[in-house]
Amino acid sequence: MSRVGVIGVGHGTFGRRSDATVQELAFEAFRMAMKDAAIERSVLDASVIAAVPEYHKQRSVAGVVQEYLNLNPLPTWLTEVACASGSAAMRTAWMAIRSGLHDVVAVIGCQKMTEMETAEILALMGRVGEVQWESVFGTTFPGYYAMFANRHMHEFGTTHDQMLAVAEKNHYYGARNPNALFRKEITREKAVASDPVSSPFCVYDCCANADGAACLILAKDEVAKELSKKPIWLDGVGCATASMSVLRRPNLVGLPSAQEASKQAYGMADVTAADIKVAEVHDCFTIAEIMAYEDLGFCEKGRGGAFIDDRQSYIGGKVAVNVDGGLKAKGHPIGATGVSMAYEIVRQLRGECGERQVPDADVGLTHNVGGIGQYTFVHVFKRD
Amino acid sequence: MFSWFGKVNFVQYTKVSDFAVHLKDGRLMGSVCSGCGFQTFPPRADCPECMSDDFEFTEYSGKGEVYTYTKTDAAPTGFDDIAPYTVVVVELEEGGRLVGWLGDTLDAGTLAIGDAVQVVPRIWEEGEEIKVYFTVDRSGTTWHKAPAAHLG
Numbered sequence: 001m002s003r004v005g006v007i008g009v010g011h012g013t014f015g016r017r018s019d020a021t022v023q024e025l026a027f028e029a030f031r032m033a034m035k036d037a038a039i040e041r042s043v044l045d046a047s048v049i050a051a052v053p054e055y056h057k058q059r060s061v062a063g064v065v066q067e068y069l070n071l072n073p074l075p076t077w078l079t080e081v082a083c084a085s086g087s088a089a090m091r092t093a094w095m096a097i098r099s100g101l102h103d104v105v106a107v108i109g110c111q112k113m114t115e116m117e118t119a120e121i122l123a124l125m126g127r128v129g130e131v132q133w134e135s136v137f138g139t140t141f142p143g144y145y146a147m148f149a150n151r152h153m154h155e156f157g158t159t160h161d162q163m164l165a166v167a168e169k170n171h172y173y174g175a176r177n178p179n180a181l182f183r184k185e186i187t188r189e190k191a192v193a194s195d196p197v198s199s200p201f202c203v204y205d206c207c208a209n210a211d212g213a214a215c216l217i218l219a220k221d222e223v224a225k226e227l228s229k230k231p232i233w234l235d236g237v238g239c240a241t242a243s244m245s246v247l248r249r250p251n252l253v254g255l256p257s258a259q260e261a262s263k264q265a266y267g268m269a270d271v272t273a274a275d276i277k278v279a280e281v282h283d284c285f286t287i288a289e290i291m292a293y294e295d296l297g298f299c300e301k302g303r304g305g306a307f308i309d310d311r312q313s314y315i316g317g318k319v320a321v322n323v324d325g326g327l328k329a330k331g332h333p334i335g336a337t338g339v340s341m342a343y344e345i346v347r348q349l350r351g352e353c354g355e356r357q358v359p360d361a362d363v364g365l366t367h368n369v370g371g372i373g374q375y376t377f378v379h380v381f382k383r384d
Numbered sequence: 385m386f387s388w389f390g391k392v393n394f395v396q397y398t399k400v401s402d403f404a405v406h407l408k409d410g411r412l413m414g415s416v417c418s419g420c421g422f423q424t425f426p427p428r429a430d431c432p433e434c435m436s437d438d439f440e441f442t443e444y445s446g447k448g449e450v451y452t453y454t455k456t457d458a459a460p461t462g463f464d465d466i467a468p469y470t471v472v473v474v475e476l477e478e479g480g481r482l483v484g485w486l487g488d489t490l491d492a493g494t495l496a497i498g499d500a501v502q503v504v505p506r507i508w509e510e511g512e513e514i515k516v517y518f519t520v521d522r523s524g525t526t527w528h529k530a531p532a533a534h535l536g
Contacts, residue, residue, distance in 0.1 A: 135394055151451070151497065196468075
């Protein structure tokens with residue numbers, strides 16, 4: 001089977017970008033990726049745009065991005081599966097290439113989240129769950145993950161201190177990432193004193209909305225080899241879903257979609273969890289990273305708290321996780337996040353990450369979750 | 385009538401809209417598929433198992449156990465006036481789970497996973513329009529039920 005290679009990557013600064021429109025953010029990442037790939041626009045066959053529509057004033061945002069990047073009349077389409085939209089864009093680009101329809105595809109994840117009024121954000125926040133039976137009780141996004149956290153604590157003795165250890169690690173690495181929103185280390189002592197959000201979570205358990213964009217150029221096997229000295233191969237693309245209603249899940253201590261998607265991705269790429277040297281996981285809330293360690297097989301179910309206690313997810317541990325700061329410190333522009341994760345893994349596999357470089361990184365993974373695990377995409381990357 | 389369900393309602397029309405009428409009468413209803421007998425809460429008109437679109441409501445006792453919960457300080461639009469409030473997931477005796485608010489008979493500070501609880505149908509007392517919901521209360525809590533409704 002022919003492989004799909006990443007031949008260029010680009011990433012803008014994440015944060016409150018009141019200096020730029022969503023298409024201008026997309027341009028920053030696209031320009032970098034094209035420069036990185038050292039190709040002209042004429043080499044591209046199509047683009048895939050990832051963005052979550054309800055945050056933008058502009059309807060059908062793919063149209064303005066495609067025009068601003070001067071990509072007309074190339075085909076484009078938008079992918080949306082909440083916070084996993086970026087990985088969905090990569091999956092459809094991979095499919096377009098493997099089908100033989102296109103040879104080279106640009107994947108652009110972009111999101112402008114800070115244009116909305118607080119009232120609009122609060123209204124959207126109240127409709128994140130299943131609206132017929134659950135949102136009527138004022139359930140929230142942090143609230144759902146908080147209920148996972150309480151259940152995880154009950155079943156396995158996981159502690160809030162272990163959750164804040166995840167925040168401490170991700171801020172430690174975020175402080176060393178020039179693209180991150182929060183470039184400051186934090187301590188657990190300071191974190192635990194932050195305002196309550198939804199018990200047991202306080203502010204430092206939660207990631208922050210941000211503006212930003214990231215871009216990847218994907219190409220089919222022989223074209224990738226011709227255009228790039230060291231393509232990074234996207235060898236495993238796993239995707240699975242779970243019930244919209246969190247009430248109907250078999251349990252609330254993990255994401256069945258993540259377990260299934262990782263199984264698929266490991267199988268396709270012919271690797272096991274033990275082969276993964278560096279991972280980007282969806283730490284929208286601190287418990288989410290702890291559950292990801294378990295769902296991805298980095299440790300047994302229930303041992304995620306001990307995994308961070310033992311610093312197994314720091315560089316030098318069993319598998320380096322979110323060493324770009326994760327959603328927690330880097331910020332979470334929801335349409336861009338999946339592509340941003342892939343950007344970091346590609347650069348880690350190329351050995352370009354400086355003081356955050358994971359030694360001998362040859363196999364990496366992204367774990368990108370939409371909603372509260374309704375959709376999970378797990379992608380495995382390899383270098384030659 | 386489904387617009388009755390919830391302090392803030394997002395869904396006005398559904399094939400199981402009589403759920404809200406039953407709740408107003410003090411009854412918590414799930415559904416049973418007329419085709420294969422599949423029973424579920426919350427109710428659904430269309431069977432996920434045999435794909436029959438014929439169902440009947442069936443009354444649930446509301447008895448169950450606390451599965452998980454969270455006390456919410458940061459509330460979305462329409463709920464800020466009642467924050468902080470505690471959202472509880474209950475594992476129902478007849479199977480299935482629901483999410484509801486912690487009632488006055490229980491204390492958020494001492495609530496624990498595994499506690500036996502009673503789900504109680506409620507009518508929102510403020511305002512002109514009818515609003516119905518349910519709370520998660522101490523096991524053994526009783527409430528008024530209207531005579532059985534005859535619904536089309």
